Amino acid sequence: MSSPLTTPLVEATGIVKRYGPTVALADGRLTVLPGESHALVGRNGAGKSTLVTVLTGLQAPDEGTVRFDGEPAPPLTDRDAWRGKVACVYQKPTVVPELTVAENLFINRQPTSRGGVISWRRLRTEAAELLDTWDVHVDPEARTADLKVEDRQMVEIARALSFGARFIVLDEPTAQLDNREIERLFTRMRALQESGVTFLFISHHLQEVYEVCQTVTVLRDARWITTAPVADLPRRALVEAMAGESIAELEVQLRELDTKAPVLLDARGLTSESYENVDLTVRRGEVVGLAGSSGSGKVELAESFTGLYTPTGGTAQLDGEKLPFGDVQAALKAGVGCVPRDRHGQGLVFGMSIGDNATMTVLDRLGRFGFVGTDRKRAFATELIDRLDIHTEGPEQPVSDLSGGNAQKVVMARALASDPRLLVLINPTAGVDVKSKESLLARMDSARDDGTAVLVVSDELDDLRRCDRVLVLFHGRVVAEHSAGWRDHELIASIEGVDHG
Numbered sequence: 001m002s003s004p005l006t007t008p009l010v011e012a013t014g015i016v017k018r019y020g021p022t023v024a025l026a027d028g029r030l031t032v033l034p035g036e037s038h039a040l041v042g043r044n045g046a047g048k049s050t051l052v053t054v055l056t057g058l059q060a061p062d063e064g065t066v067r068f069d070g071e072p073a074p075p076l077t078d079r080d081a082w083r084g085k086v087a088c089v090y091q092k093p094t095v096v097p098e099l100t101v102a103e104n105l106f107i108n109r110q111p112t113s114r115g116g117v118i119s120w121r122r123l124r125t126e127a128a129e130l131l132d133t134w135d136v137h138v139d140p141e142a143r144t145a146d147l148k149v150e151d152r153q154m155v156e157i158a159r160a161l162s163f164g165a166r167f168i169v170l171d172e173p174t175a176q177l178d179n180r181e182i183e184r185l186f187t188r189m190r191a192l193q194e195s196g197v198t199f200l201f202i203s204h205h206l207q208e209v210y211e212v213c214q215t216v217t218v219l220r221d222a223r224w225i226t227t228a229p230v231a232d233l234p235r236r237a238l239v240e241a242m243a244g245e246s247i248a249e250l251e252v253q254l255r256e257l258d259t260k261a262p263v264l265l266d267a268r269g270l271t272s273e274s275y276e277n278v279d280l281t282v283r284r285g286e287v288v289g290l291a292g293s294s295g296s297g298k299v300e301l302a303e304s305f306t307g308l309y310t311p312t313g314g315t316a317q318l319d320g321e322k323l324p325f326g327d328v329q330a331a332l333k334a335g336v337g338c339v340p341r342d343r344h345g346q347g348l349v350f351g352m353s354i355g356d357n358a359t360m361t362v363l364d365r366l367g368r369f370g371f372v373g374t375d376r377k378r379a380f381a382t383e384l385i386d387r388l389d390i391h392t393e394g395p396e397q398p399v400s401d402l403s404g405g406n407a408q409k410v411v412m413a414r415a416l417a418s419d420p421r422l423l424v425l426i427n428p429t430a431g432v433d434v435k436s437k438e439s440l441l442a443r444m445d446s447a448r449d450d451g452t453a454v455l456v457v458s459d460e461l462d463d464l465r466r467c468d469r470v471l472v473l474f475h476g477r478v479v480a481e482h483s484a485g486w487r488d489h490e491l492i493a494s495i496e497g498v499d500h501g
């Protein structure tokens with residue numbers, strides 16, 4: 001580790017950023033030493049993204065200073081100078097999917113011959129050398145769209161390093177990775193650290209902070225709260241620093257399941273390219289979890305019930321009636337509500353208001369003959385906003401203005417608006433802060449109490465802990481069932497294939 005006398009690689013002091021009347025950052029501070037992995041944590045809306053835009057030269061602060069290696073940050077107009085200092089690998093890839101790895105690595109700076117024509121041979125050679133230098137095992141001629149998420153991230157990191165940057169911001173890098181892929185990413189991070197690369201690591205998964213980071217900085221309500229060695233900050237203290245109040249450890253109360261409650265969802269022998277011969281039941285007022293790695297088939301299975309896929313074999317009934325496959329509207333009409341896996345791509349229409357998004361599935365109830373009553377829609381949307389505790393100025397506010405946690409609550413509001421008999425939740429708390437997570441899970445609990453059958457797919461153990469049962473899929477097959485009260489190591493062993501052949 002660096003000594004206290006080491007010049008910080010990055011130092012941000014007194015950063016203030018306003019957008020009109022909104023103060024996005026009132027006192028941003030960050031000191032990152034060379035060669036460390038430094039975590040930046042805080043609830044959605046704490047100011048993390050704003051600080052990153054300042055650190056990466058996308059926007060100038062209204063007040064405060066940024067220094068690299070003790071020197072003032074370059075002017076915003078000098079993009080090349082910024083690329084030589086810092087790069088951000090976002091949750092959404094910035095590579096061009098249709099281009100090869102080599103083309104992405106040297107986009108807009110391809111090696112040319114004397115005549116100014118691109119030298120494809122040199123491009124491939126230099127790309128292979130760059131990947132080899134940073135120990136990235138990817139074919140330079142592979143189409144980037146065909147890469148796994150973790151390999152695409154490593155290509156983005158290699159591209160940043162090729163500009164000379166040694167400070168890499170990783171923004172929610174594990175959001176789309178399974179446990180094995182996360183461990184491989186962390187192994188690569190540690191190797192790059194030893195080669196002189198420094199990371200700023202942003203994640204809502206606090207356990208990851210303890211696994212891969214040496215130092216953590218907490219932002220809350222647009223202000224710096226604390227910076228401390230990770231080893232000196234217990235998890236409970238970290239959560240309290242983020243929340244600004246004492247949070248008792250969540251004790252999940254195991255409740256008695258009514259085994260005489262009628263079965264609402266009854267699936268037999270479901271088979272597709274992603275899963276095989278799955279039998280599944282969910283009773284009225286029961287929450288069943290689906291766990292497994294990213295290639296287990298758990299998401300595809302859940303999405304089949306929402307009408308996104310048609311299985312090649314098997315049947316499913318909802319409340320005694322055949323469930324329509326391959327038709328989202330028909331599934332909705334049959335009584336299926338859904339929080340999809342990607343709120344950006346599948347869950348929200350960003351050009352529309354919060355009220356429009358929340359009531360999209362129930363417009364037929366709010367008017368007759370295709371005419372929607374404005375007052376009725378507004379009243380219904382307001383009721384949903386109150387029910388989900390969505391922090392907003394009102395139903396007319398654009399949904400694009402919301403933080404991740406509140407945006408996810410809008411998706412949940414729409415899923416509940418139709419009073420579904422089956423509620424399918426796919427990674428319902430991904431990328432949201434601690435308080436929003438608790439609010440979303442409370443809505444899941446109340447849906448269960450109302451007699452809804454709930455199916456939850458999640459990579460988060462905290463989401464699955466509230467389930468009455470958790471089924472584990474491994475390579476498309478159900479390999480284990482865990483009743484409520486399971487221990488973490490038991491479930492993880494099933495997910496990782498440790499306790500079965």
